[in-house]
Amino acid sequence: MARSYDFLIAGGGIIGSSIAMALSESGAKGIAVVDCDLSGKWGSSERNAGGVRATWATPVNIALSKASIDYYEQVAAEAGFQQKGYLWLYDAAAWPQVLERIDLWNRSAGSVILLTPSEIAERFPFFDRLEGVRGAVFSPKDGLINPNLLKAHYRGRALADAVDWIDHRIIEAVDMDAGRIRAVHLRAAASEKAVEAFLTAQALPTEEKVERIEVKTFINSAGAWAPQLARLYGKTLPSVPIRRQVAVLHCRAVDLSPYGMMVDTSGLYFHHEAGNLLAGYAVPAEPPGYHFDYEGADFFMNELWPRLAARSRFFERLKLIGGWAGLYSVSPDYSAIIGPVAGIQNVYEAHSFSGHGVMQSYAVGRALAEYILHGAYESIDLSMLSGERFEYGQYLSETMLI
Ligand SMILES: Cc1cc2nc3c(=O)[nH]c(=O)nc-3n(C[C@H](O)[C@H](O)[C@H](O)COP(=O)(O)OP(=O)(O)OC[C@H]3O[C@@H](n4cnc5c(N)ncnc54)[C@H](O)[C@@H]3O)c2cc1C
Missing domain, CATH: 3.30.9.10 (D-Amino Acid Oxidase, subunit A, domain 2)
Structure with missing residues (x-):
């Protein structure tokens, strides 16, 4: 019988890990985080500079960083936050x-x-x-923060009986029906070579095992690979x-x-x-x-x-x-894309951080978990970060980039 999960988080970098923590701390169960390499060798969360600041040009980026910094202060020793x-x-x-x-x-x-x-x-x-x-x-x-420690902190706080961490699996296809993702197909990527071929050249392993998992809610937190994943459910993302x-x-x-x-x-x-x-x-x-x-x-x-x-x-x-x-x-306006995906009932996304995902990761996980579980943002209104904004020309004017 196929495995099934209430929440499948696609991509277990710092963003996927934060979302897993937030969902499980809010009482959600049946969560899976799927990654072709949970160690994150190619992921941005292991290759960044660890800078943290709330000085942004747009209020929503300030709010995301500030709320995250308030949290990093509380867990400073564990997350290597140096204020x-x-x-x-x-x-x-x-x-x-x-x-x-x-x-x-x-x-x-x-x-x-x-x-x-x-x-x-x-x-x-x-x-x-x-x-x-x-x-x-x-x-x-x-x-400055230590992104590796922060990611480990999120994973450690995600409740063990609520979250399964599924490693060395590539999400290669999804089954859709009546405007929802019903299941995902995972292909094993057992070797480092297979992971590298997929993440650097989008080459799928040819002779590896495939598993089908049924899902109720799907979350795209696949970092720089989010556009490829989105193509599986028929969406074209504007990020590169x-x-x-x-x-x-x-x-x-x-x-x-x-x-x-x-x-x-x-x-x-x-x-x-x-x-x-x-x-x-x-x-x-x-x-x-x-x-x-x-x-x-x-x-x-x-x-x-x-x-x-x-x-x-x-x-x-x-x-x-x-x-x-x-x-x-x-992304086209150098700000993240977060929230429900228009036209698909059970898909959410959190990606395209344009160089500031680590510093905003805590508040993103918390806010998206609120939206998924309660249908509305409670701590920070992230509706202006919805992917639909580009279709309507509602670009943010974020310019403080490095
Ligand atoms: C040089 C550099 C400096 C930076 N400096 C800073 C900084 O100072 N401060 C800051 O806040 N941010 C910084 N960033 C940005 C920050 O690193 C990212 O915004 C953040 O790490 C994004 O996290 P993520 O979880 O979205 O992505 P990732 O960590 O890349 O995680 C995505 C995961 O998805 C997995 N995946 C993708 N596709 C699939 C699939 N189909 N199936 C299974 N798994 C899949 C990947 O294996 C990966 O582990 C920097 C980035 C770089 C590169």
């Missing part, structure tokens, strides 16, 4: 927008502090080259996967451990990472696709080092230790 602040440098052209947003941030993101260049140099003395910097925003309640690279650099000249996340006027970001420096930069011309090549020395020499050395003499002698590439799932 050391988030510093963002601005040039003169971008400064007027900061002034426009300061009231919004102080009202809803937690208090933020504006710094002049000399105040930046006083608080962050390693910044000794501040040419072109008009000022900075410092948000002391933001900071885009490669983002980060590198770890040996930095002897200065100890960055007292500081949280820092963002340069150029968009380069960096922070202390286990005695080293982690830096990332979103190359604007990056083409969409499931690209995981890490360009190592070229990325360091062309994109990271010039920007870092331009800000501090302490960054003149950095040594590249390693790095990696992961995927942003980017």
